Amino acid sequence: MTFNATRLTCFALISAIETDARAAWIEVQAGHSLQLPENKKSKAADRLAHDRGLGARVADESLVDYLDFADAHELLLANKNLLGPQLLDSLSEVAGRLGAISRTRNRVAHTRPLEIDDLPLLHDVSQTLVRRAPDSWATTQQTLQKVSNDPSSVLGLTIKLPTDPIDEPFHNLPVPDFDETGFLGRAAVLRKIKRYILGSWPAISILGDGGIGKTAIALKAAYDLLDDPKSDFEAIVWVTAKNQALTVNEIERISTSIQNSLGMFSEAARELGATSNTDPIDELLSYMTEFRVLLVLDNLETATDARLREFLREIPRGSKVLMTSRIGVHKENDVKLDPLTFDESRALLLNLAQGRNVKLLQDLDEAGRNSLIEKLKGHPLYIKWVVSGVQAGRRPTDMIASNQLLLDFCMSNVYDGLGKGARRVLQSMQVLRGVRYQGELAFVNDLNATDIQKYLLDLMRSNFVSMTHASGYDSDAGYEVGDFAHQYLAGKQPVQDDFRSRVLSKNERLMELSLRMQRTSAQAIRRYDPLSVDIRDHHDAPAARLLVRAIRETKASHLDRAVQTCAEAHALSPGYYETRRVEGYIQTLRRDYAAARTAYELAVELASGPAKAIALYHLGSFLDVEGVEPWAALAAFSDAARLDPDSCAIFLRIAACQFVLGNYLLTLGSIAALIKKSPTSEQLELAFLLCLRSIVFGSEVALTKGDIAAGLEIIETGLALIQDFSQDRFGSISDDWLIHISDVCTRFSAASVGSSYLQKQTEGLAVIAQSKISRAAESGRVTGLIETLPVDQSYGFIRFRSESLFFHVNDLIDRRDWRQLQLGNLLAFEVEFDPSKGRSRARKVRALL
Incomplete structure (x- = not known):
């Protein structure tokens, strides 16, 4: 050794x-x-x-x-x-x-x-x-x-020291090359690797760029397990397929290196004592079945094949496989190795310089040393290579300026393993530098969600591309080509001009599409429209375009196709909340309410910032359908209002929920808050009618309960609020409601006998209500409740004072109201004597629902 x-x-x-x-x-x-x-x-x-x-x-x-x-x-x-x-x-x-x-x-x-x-x-x-x-x-x-x-x-010298007998597993671990400096940093990653090895995973991979330190940390973990009382391995076997070594001036081929997985299995079986000519995989699995073995396969990217994947599926219980590779092998628990921190890089550089007595590096001032460390990107092999070069008489700046040899060593065999599609995506990322998202990469490369996901996975497994998240932005993962990879590609695989032009042209089209959709979604009037698609940034545009298509498909009644289109959009941008929100809308149309609710709730989870108010609004709207869950809807709308306190749409929905829940004063309070903002004419009309309904239904409930004070408070608050509306725009509709409010005041007055104060208050409120009726005198309109509504007939009877008045569907001002009518509904109408019947009947009937 x-x-x-x-x-x-x-x-x-x-x-x-x-x-x-x-x-x-x-x-x-x-x-x-x-x-x-x-x-x-x-x-x-x-x-x-x-x-x-x-x-x-x-x-x-x-x-x-x-x-x-x-x-x-x-x-x-x-x-x-x-x-x-x-x-x-x-x-x-x-x-x-x-x-x-x-x-x-x-x-x-x-x-x-x-x-x-x-x-x-x-x-x-x-x-x-x-x-x-x-x-x-x-x-x-x-x-x-x-x-x-x-x-x-x-x-x-030959190392020989008196030692105590120790009980340790059989092993063939080599002396680690980090002896020169000691093992530096990465304590958390080391603990994670050992936890995985001692856990339930049969196979663990340490992945990273060439020279990032995969072999070092695997060796450190294996050596630590030799002395770990929690480890019960009976053997730790190390096999490496390393086939080249980097020197200052060249990449040296190792002629005796293992070339494939079969060679690795043969070597491992030999280390465990195999001597026969049987299949080395069978023999190795036999040893791993009989004994608890930790098999460490180093530099696996040079020996990945179908035999290896088959072997990994058959690892016996109790034995484990730890792999280091530049490329993921599939079917294993990955540990991605990141570069060293600045402090770790500094310690490595200084220790190497001192250990090798490299005066030039030892004597650098702090600013010069820090600048050099920044350029070395936390890459252990890069640091060692530069120190070796300076030790051999070269300048640090020359080593960094001419680092193609290092890049070839770290990246070339990985690039050779990429397929055509993955290479095309990688080249597009060379053109569009920085963090890029799945949707925009699919757009510029004319790929569907399935293909772009496959190619990005290949690129991540090769460590050309890493996954990242834009802090505080959204839950979508971004993808970025590493500095080492960019340098290698620029030198060895430069982008051709025609491909660059195509990518830039597609990117311009994407930007135009994004701006057009953003302008549409930014309109305040459409912000909470279920048919409008909110777009946050250009990388949402490809998925948003699909969502617009899905909404068009619903208009053509192609609901199943629309769901599939939503699924494609979600696959492109999994963190884009609108893919779930639109899905919820479509599932509601399909009457799959369980799927709709799940989709809306997922949209809320995905949304952040201002978008969360939109997602909450649509969840609340779904829950509020037919008043099924108004309390849950109210909670969603209230959360949305805290995020967007200026939204009239949200406050209108809050008022509607409070009305359904019978909180009539709170309904009026929400309407008061709404009209202080900037509501549209449509929102004002809805708010005005809701105000009138709250006065009527709230006062009727209070009168039924005998709570005169509460009823009068509702009437007084509501009539005061009506002052803020322009009644002329609502015409006879408001007159009918006000007529009934005046009638309610009269009944409150009758119920207040014995209290002159309450009687005066009700009389005053009746006067106010009457004063707001624009055509009451000439219209002669009154109100009453539906008394009889025969099934499968087109007529009914209204209780008005002591009379029962007939009315026909054709007497309704709006015949669409007929399907909604139920016993006890409030109607406004005119009383007309019918000579042919010798009795009065109702005409010009309006439902006050």
């Missing part, structure tokens, strides 16, 4: 410190006839047996060679009265870091990944010991000088 200079330097310093510590103990032991304590003797004997075999025997004094620094430190301090002051001072100085030293020693001795502080810690401890007691730490002093004068002097 080959080790790098960092690990070998750590070993050299640990070995030197322990040599000096053992020598100090031997000197104390010899001078005072001390014996090695039994616990230390037993520990050393176990290490001897682990090193040489169970039958090995040595003299007791030779067991000292199997003491580590922690053991020697403990023995010496236990006899501190026998130590010289300098030696005692040096041991006391480093006592607080003894635990850290032991952990570093274990990582070196047991070939575990080094941490970033391991080498600096050993350097500092060594220097402290030598400074405090140079005579006692002579070997350590010599080693420090040797390493300082010639860092390469450690390269010939």
Whole structure:
């Protein structure tokens, strides 16, 4: 096994410190006839047996060679009265870091990944010991000088330290290349990967650009699991299909590399002891069935084929597969590896520069260093490649300006695996830089939702494109080509002029369509119209165009086709609330009320900002149909009003809900709020009629309950509110309602006998009502309730005072009201004597519903 200079330097310093510590103990032991304590003797004997075999025997004094620094430190301090002051001072100085030293020693001795502080810690401890007691730490002093004068002097060393026997799974994990700096950052991602491995997922993939650090974090996770008590793996097998290596000047092919998945399976089976000529996949699955195996497949993008996908479907329970790849393999739990943070990039650059003694990078001022780090994009391989280039005599600016070699290494084999459709979408994203959305990419590439989704998934799996969200905008995912990918494509796959022109032309058409639809939806009068489609930005336009088509299809009674068109729009823009809102409208027309309600509720969930008021309004309108759920409708309208307090449409619907719920004073209050805004003439008419209905029905209910005060309050509030309307525009309709209000006041007066105050109040209200009747004197109109309405007949009878007056459907001013009439409905009419019948009847009948 080959080790790098960092690990070998750590070993050299640990070995030197322990040599000096053992020598100090031997000197104390010899001078005072001390014996090695039994616990230390037993520990050393176990290490001897682990090193040489169970039958090995040595003299007791030779067991000292199997003491580590922690053991020697403990023995010496236990006899501190026998130590010289300098030696005692040096041991006391480093006592607080003894635990850290032991952990570093274990990582070196047991070939575990080094941490970033391991080498600096050993350097500092060594220097402290030598400074405090140079005579006692002579070997350590010599080693420090040797390493300082010639860092390469450690390269010939063989790591061999006395170690305790450990119970660990079989493994063939290689020494990680991050030993040079220690494993940096990504603690949260590392925890997530280990949680997935120990969880229920049989296969986990670590995905990312070439050189982003996938192999490093996979190795770190695997090494951590060797010592994790929660892990029950009996073997951890590492197989890599890495087939090339990046140097400063070229991409070197690895001639012995594994070329396909069958080669990876064969290598894994061989590591587990297979010797037969049977199918390596069957043999590997057999081992993974009998033993709990963690199989790590590294650089899988070079060996992805049908055999691999079949293998992943057959992973036995208890065993797991961890993969690193630039391309997703399907059927696995993905962990996308993002670039390093700025601070992590800075630490990596500085550690490499210091470890390799690259003065140019060490001596950069803060501004220059920060500028360089920004240009390296948090890419670990890019950082290492630039440091190697500077170490070889090149300038950092030259390395960054001429980075095509790095880009080829990271991206070329991934691009070669893309299909024609995915490449076309990728090229369109080269033309239209920045975050782009599924709908607009489908539009400029003339693709349907199914195809654009497939191609974008391919691009994300290849890591050319990443998914992002515009903060605070909406729930639709955007897609963006990464900086590395853009640089690679610009150099190796530039966009042809004719394709660029076509994409830009299509994009211009999309912008024109968007502006036209935005102008339409922005009109206040159409804002809450169910047939108007709200559009937030140009990327909504392709889906909005489909929704307009769906609405046209409903007008042609093609409701099923309209639902399918909505589904296509939703697939293009899954986060666009109007795709659900229009679906709710269409499902209502289809009378599939359960589907309609679900669609409207999903629209509310998707909408944000001003759009949420629209979604809530339409949900409320659906719930308010025929007064089925007026309380839920009222809640939706109230939420919408808080978001859009200037909307007359919302306040009109709130007033209507309050009326249905019998909250007549609140109805009048909502109408009062509405008329202070800027209602249309149609909204004013509806509000005026609702005001009259609230006065009539509210006062009638109060009179029935005998609540005179409440009834008079409703009448007084309503009549005061009528002052704010121009009654001339409503004509005889308002007269009929006011006639009945005047009659109600008369009945209130009769019911108030015994209270002169209430009688005067009702008489005054009756006068006010009469004064607002424009043609009462000449019309002679009165009101009454339907008394009889025979089934399947075209006539009925009205109770007017003590009479029962006949009326026919042809007597209705608006014959469309006939279908709505029920017993007890209020009607306004004129009384006319019918000579042929010898009795009075009703004429010019108006339903006051």
